[in-house]
Amino acid sequence: MTTQPASASRGPVTRKDVARYAGVSTAVVSYVVNGGPKKVAPATEAKVQDAIRVLGYRPNAAARALKLGSSETIGLVVPDNTNPFYSLLAHAVEDAAAELGYALLLTNSAGNLAKERRNIRNLAARQVDGVVLASVVFEPDLVDLESAEIPSVLLSHSDSQAEVTSMGVDLVEGARIAVEHLASHGHKNIGLAMGTTTGDEADGREQGWLKALADAGLPEGPIARSAFTREGGYAAGKRLLASAQRPSAIFASSDLQAVGLLRALHEAGLSVPGDIAVTSFDGSVEAEYSWPPLTTVEQPVREMAEAAVRALVGADRGEPPRHRVFPTRLLVRQSCGCP
Template structure:
């Protein structure tokens, strides 16, 4: 309701140089509550009062108090990126930098801030869930989750808008996701190596408790079956360079005649190449190697890496925008989005197989 008393000039003191909500109300000639409603959406504010407040905001250079505003709008203007991985892996794996870049791009034209939460152990997980339930953020994006991360499934029960990057284990819930065609990517890798004449194949799969690794292994196995080849030896790694190298050492010890390896991430593929070369094997002369992700490191490695590409920046941007849509329209639950994968051929598979491989 309009204040009938004439407007008074806002008081300024050396101790309070910035205009307050009271100053704004005085300058606009309205009550404090009307000024508050006017700057927080205009609910139950007359056009005249709204115009008066907007003029006063411009005249005073008033900046709303974000904490006070959140009491009215019930919004924090923050979203969480939840990564249930050790700090060291998050800092070392370029995958996570790409995800953060994409989400930040999605938020570029908004006032929404990104909060990074890394949850590793059970106590961290419960603390993370309490934080997410506590009204500190308007929504969450979860990436690199594991089957044992039960708290991730619990998010669907909190009502907090949530988007997964990567297919969640529990697809029956209302939680939606953005992913690449990991099954199709694994199939592409098998077809490529088979097409090169490689027949004694092996794979370094990712962790068995992650859906991306499970789906890539499934596609790889299906691709071999299509070519009439038996299931290949499988060693699981942890998506790191060290894990890939350890898996490669085990493979060549147990299967010294292999002539092609598919690693379910670029970092593991680089570790495979290092281990093979340290053992005196040439890449791709003796053993062709293909990775997955198409990170920048794949193209700049000493042996440039053939890989399966997934548009991670685009996927992260899409996840961020989907979350903003869900926050604005709670319960809308956007449909899952699956991006296609492609093969990028480089030197690690570029030459013909050895004579023994071609005659096998």
């Protein structure tokens, strides 16, 4: 008769196996594992812990989720994890979630509304305890869907929707300081490389640009609209260079666009900031390692991510929905013309 090592037995180890091995009932195992209100005798606890170790027992999350109605998982919907802004966001959300014992289900929506909706449905079916929605497009529809299903928070949205908790920065003010900085260097013709937004109203960044211009008594500079991507920025840059009155400074509405813009400028043999100064928005690493390093408006992504997770499954859970505005900060580097 061969004695199988207990740990090498077939199939997953269940709480029942542990109970049998430790010579107690399954309930005790639960109490030991979860540290419930019931007290377990130290000796018993030791036996159970031993059994757990020897058997290599690991609780079945599915069963736990079924019984508890919570999967200890949160979902994240981003347009594109390849975009450094979102990849940082995903990382930060994962960190914050892990801190609280939650896992992160990542989905990419490609900025596609239908796909986004499908992703949310999918997450809901998987019993996530909450979802963080980081979307470029803003559809009240989505929010309804969302909030009806599961707790959710919107990230990086300035629209203060009363119905849902959201985290974002003041886009208008952020853009304003970036453009104001350009104006303070003496620029009179400041262009805008703007990302296309779906809403009817102009994006806050465009308003901020306008505001800074007005504040400084400057005329409205040329605008080029394109996607919030490197390619978009590149195209916008080319158009801006070809415009009737070429600007001496350009504000790009995202770092990614600024990177593309920089390429267009370099290709045209222009020096930055010598010939054209540039500032942008987001504060991602890309901006730090571009050439020249970009002066950019930093969004506190990690803080926003943490706050989002806290609102979903952490200390701030259950608080009434509200829009939280996070402070931005101008990261002065070299693309603006500062020494």
